[in-house]
Structures are given as C-alpha cells and as structure tokens.
Amino acid sequence: MTAEHRVSLHLVSDATGETLSSIARATVAQFEHATVAYHRWNLIRSRIHLRRVLEGIADDPGPVLASMMDRKLRGELDAGCARLNVQILNVLDPVLSLLQDNLGETAVGRPGNQYVLDEEYYRRIEAMHYVLAHDDGQATAGLADADVVLVGVSRASKTPTAFYLANRGVKAANVPLIPGIPPPDDLLQVKRPVIGLTIEPATLIEIRRNRLRLIAPRTERAVLDERDNTYVDPDVVRAEVLWARRLCLSHGWPVVDVSRRSIEETAAAVIELSSHWATRHPELQPDGAP
CATH class of the missing domain: 3.40.50 (Rossmann fold)
Known part of the structure; x- marks a missing residue:
C-alpha cells in the first residue's frame, strides 16, 4: 500500500488567484496518495504584501505556484524562494512566451489585466x-x-x-x-x-x-x-x-x-x-x- 504524502502548496497571485486554483485542482487530482495543504496568497501587489507571503512560506515550507506580472515583485519572490530553498514555478511564463513569439509583441505585465468592465x-x-x-x-x-x-x-x-x-x-x-x-x-x-x-x-x-x-x-x-x-x-x-x-x-x-x-x-x-x-x-x- 502506497503511503500518503503531504505537501504544502503556496499559490501566489497578483489577481484573484482563480487561474492558479484551477491549475492546482486539475493537477493535484492526478495524484491518488497525496494530501495537499493549500496556502492562497491573492492580490499581492506591494512589497509589504510580498513580505507576508515569504513569511508564510517560511512558516510552512513547500513548493510555490505563482502568476505574477510585476517584474520587480516577481524577482523578489524568486529570490525569496531561493533563500528559503523552495521550488517556484511561474505558471503563465510558457504561455506568455509562446504568444509573444507568435504575436511579435511583448506582454505589458499589468496585474489583473484580464478583469475589465467590458x-x-x-x-x-x-x-x-x-x-x-x-x-x-x-x-x-x-x-x-x-x-x-x-x-x-x-x-x-x-x-x-x-x-x-x-x-x-x-x-x-x-x-x-x-x-x-x-x-x-x-x-x-x-x-x-x-x-x-x-x-x-x-x-x-x-x-x-x-x-x-x-x-x-x-x-x-x-x-x-x-x-x-x-x-x-x-x-x-x-x-x-x-x-x-x-x-x-x-x-x-x-x-x-x-x-x-x-x-x-x-x-x-x-x-x-x-x-x-x-x-x-x-x-x-x-x-x-x-
């Protein structure tokens, strides 16, 4: 019988976090013997907010899934995770890279840009x-x-x-x-x-x-x-x-x-x-x- 494995998964977003939650649910469901403790950090748009996130990760270390657009905050989050020796994956990067290559345009990197009153x-x-x-x-x-x-x-x-x-x-x-x-x-x-x-x-x-x-x-x-x-x-x-x-x-x-x-x-x-x-x-x- 396979033993249960527990992991703390930190979801860090500068918007509502819905994208990260959907990705996490879809992927975690593929593991039959895993217990995942979710830590959701949404609307992270300042260094003060980010400091709280890193403190939370330090208290309960685990891998980080991120969807951050602000380059400075992303850099600080990456550096903080490196100091804490936890893995981080910015889940939007592959899609952004793919679209930039095909559109010939650089992404604006604006948090919450998908939420507009259109x-x-x-x-x-x-x-x-x-x-x-x-x-x-x-x-x-x-x-x-x-x-x-x-x-x-x-x-x-x-x-x-x-x-x-x-x-x-x-x-x-x-x-x-x-x-x-x-x-x-x-x-x-x-x-x-x-x-x-x-x-x-x-x-x-x-x-x-x-x-x-x-x-x-x-x-x-x-x-x-x-x-x-x-x-x-x-x-x-x-x-x-x-x-x-x-x-x-x-x-x-x-x-x-x-x-x-x-x-x-x-x-x-x-x-x-x-x-x-x-x-x-x-x-x-x-x-x-x-």
Whole structure:
C-alpha cells in the first residue's frame, strides 16, 4: 500500500488567484496518495504584501505556484524562494512566451489585466440577474429570452448548473419536471434549446436524503422517515426519473446524465449541446448570444 504524502502548496497571485486554483485542482487530482495543504496568497501587489507571503512560506515550507506580472515583485519572490530553498514555478511564463513569439509583441505585465468592465463582463452580470429571476420555474413567460432552458426532476443540479453558466455569460432558465403536472405552455413553445438533466435514482435518493436532513428541525426528523416519504422512496424515485427521461425524449430534448459529473462538466456538456442546436437553427439565434 502506497503511503500518503503531504505537501504544502503556496499559490501566489497578483489577481484573484482563480487561474492558479484551477491549475492546482486539475493537477493535484492526478495524484491518488497525496494530501495537499493549500496556502492562497491573492492580490499581492506591494512589497509589504510580498513580505507576508515569504513569511508564510517560511512558516510552512513547500513548493510555490505563482502568476505574477510585476517584474520587480516577481524577482523578489524568486529570490525569496531561493533563500528559503523552495521550488517556484511561474505558471503563465510558457504561455506568455509562446504568444509573444507568435504575436511579435511583448506582454505589458499589468496585474489583473484580464478583469475589465467590458461587454463580456456586463453580459455575465445580465445573465446572473436572469438566472435569479428564472430559477426553479419562475417567470416562465421570460423563457423566450433564455440562451438555454434546463429541465429535470427535483435536486438534479439544475440551479447550480444555471448559476455556473451565468458566470460564463449564458442566460439559463430552469424548470422542474413534476410527475402529474404538465410542463408549462411557455416551455413547450420556447424557441431556445431545452436540455434535460437526469441522474441515477440511487444518487438522487442520497442527495434528497441529505437535503431533508438539512431542512428538517430535529423535532420533525421522525416525520421524514424514508419509509413514509415518497420524495426518497426508491420505487417512486425510479419511476419519476424514468418519466422525466421519457418526457424529454418525447419532445426531442437532449439529456445530460449528471450522476458522475461535476457542475463544471455538466455546464460544458450543456454549452456543447446548445452550440449544436444553434448550428441547426441559425435563424433562431439571438444577436449577441455567446
């Protein structure tokens, strides 16, 4: 049996640190026997800030991943890591070098330059407002303004997927599918891509059990006994999931199985299916759609 290995990983950024966090998560996930203690140092834009970072690295030494643009601060960080005998990797350097060679232009080296209040930024804000107003079947009359409509049974990750899509500038509405209640007319008439989210019954039951435990006061736990609650009854849930899949099939709505997908992976699948829909229906694509 392979022993567990622990490492302190310092992520040093002059911006929000999202890029470093994504890189770290993607790479650390490839190691099955590692325990990583993350130390995140964001918005490092002065020598005072950098001094605190180096003190933190000295207290718990470990490799450093950095995304620093300011040349002076980068130099001081490199020198400080050398003194502490810890490895450092500036993760953006290979990409910057590649683009500089191909563009024939030197990078400006300005911290946070990717965060600008441009058209894309305001589109993300507008998408977030839209998701808030059209979550869980609200304001179905506005489905015509959606970039995509998500449907599915309760707790099939419609809401978190919609919010993730909004952060990508995609206006995503979501509508619950409830056995015995016909889908709203606005949904059936919408001229936008409709995508069903489905999930394995066993996984859905566990998610719903956790949900019930969170929302039920201690004094009411007995009322939520699974034997008397159709919300988590295995036979009822299996029938509900099967009914929803058949409903999507009958309307020609593609389905994404979220059972073993992260929200990010589900959103990527939704975007891909939406792109295919847009290719088939260019006449229905709104101006400025992502």
